[in-house]
Amino acid sequence: MVLADRVCKNFGALQVLKGVSIEVQPGEVACLIGPSGSGKSTFLRCVNHLEKVNAGRLEVDGELIGYRERGGRLYELSPREAARQRRDIGMVFQHFNLFPHRTALENIIEAPVLVGGKSKSEATERALDLLSQVGLRAKADAYPAQLSGGQQQRVAIARALAMDPKLMLFDEPTSALDPELVGDVLAVMRTLAAEGMTMVVVTHEMGFAREVADQLVFMDGGVVVERGDPRELLSNPQQARTQEFLSKLL
Numbered sequence: 050m051v052l053a054d055r056v057c058k059n060f061g062a063l064q065v066l067k068g069v070s071i072e073v074q075p076g077e078v079a080c081l082i083g084p085s086g087s088g089k090s091t092f093l094r095c096v097n098h099l100e101k102v103n104a105g106r107l108e109v110d111g112e113l114i115g116y117r118e119r120g121g122r123l124y125e126l127s128p129r130e131a132a133r134q135r136r137d138i139g140m141v142f143q144h145f146n147l148f149p150h151r152t153a154l155e156n157i158i159e160a161p162v163l164v165g166g167k168s169k170s171e172a173t174e175r176a177l178d179l180l181s182q183v184g185l186r187a188k189a190d191a192y193p194a195q196l197s198g199g200q201q202q203r204v205a206i207a208r209a210l211a212m213d214p215k216l217m218l219f220d221e222p223t224s225a226l227d228p229e230l231v232g233d234v235l236a237v238m239r240t241l242a243a244e245g246m247t248m249v250v251v252t253h254e255m256g257f258a259r260e261v262a263d264q265l266v267f268m269d270g271g272v273v274v275e276r277g278d279p280r281e282l283l284s285n286p287q288q289a290r291t292q293e294f295l296s297k298l299l
């Protein structure tokens with residue numbers, strides 16, 4: 050589903066990704082961990098084409114991200130084509146960025162109606178189902194300010210799911226939440242994983258990573274240092290850099 054092959058990304062002279070290769074199969078959950086500044090968010094942003102890679106190759110569901118290949122050459126997608134491609138990839142950020150003057154329901158139906166071509170009634174029906182799935186059916190008419198951070202994040206997940214993505218990217222979805230609200234968000238993510246959604250999750254929640262991830266990827270300094278089965282990697286890291294990182298966490 051996700052195929053990253055030697056992906057490089059620079060911001061000016063700063064080399065943030067230095068040849069990252071990651072493979073995620075359909076239905077798999079991959080968790081990315083690593084110290085601040087190791088390039089985890091940048092990698093997700095490249096997968097979603099919010100950033101353009103400088104070198105290497107990124108594919109989602111067999112499609113090259115941001116480019117079309119013809120006769121051995123690469124042609125950049127038009128903004129419209131790139132937007133179409135991005136619709137297949139849902140992204141949930143640390144800060145949920147809901148529209149403050151729209152209700153939970155209105156936040157969720159916005160994209161399906163405006164860019165997904167759905168009628169308002171069709172989008173509303175689906176949005177109410179999604180709100181039920183994330184345990185917030187009763188909050189459909191609430192404004193973001195009337196919701197807790199955890200509830201807002203669950204609305205943000207429902208909003209991403211409303212576009213029927215093939216892949217969900219999560220960038221530290223619980224880092225901005227009060228500790229008592231983290232569990233509800235992780236529960237929604239666990240259910241999604243159990244339903245077979247392909248997910249790439251940047252997280253510091255090691256319990257979630259251990260129980261839910263099919264693979265754990267440790268990044269440091271813009272490279273993948275180590276990857277593997279989460280239980281094995283967490284209990285028996287092979288690389289000194291992984292050991293050092295984990296020893297600070299546990």
Ligand SMILES: Nc1ncnc2c1ncn2[C@@H]1O[C@H](COP(=O)(O)OP(=O)(O)OP(=O)(O)O)[C@@H](O)[C@H]1O
Pocket residue numbers: 060063065083084085086087088089090091092
């Ligand atoms: N748009 C940008 N312009 C310039 N530098 C950037 C940009 N985005 C990220 N960086 C830099 O790239 C490096 C990697 O950042 P990134 O956010 O990908 O790391 P991270 O592993 O996700 O860290 P964190 O856990 O703190 O979010 C950092 O040094 C950051 O300052």
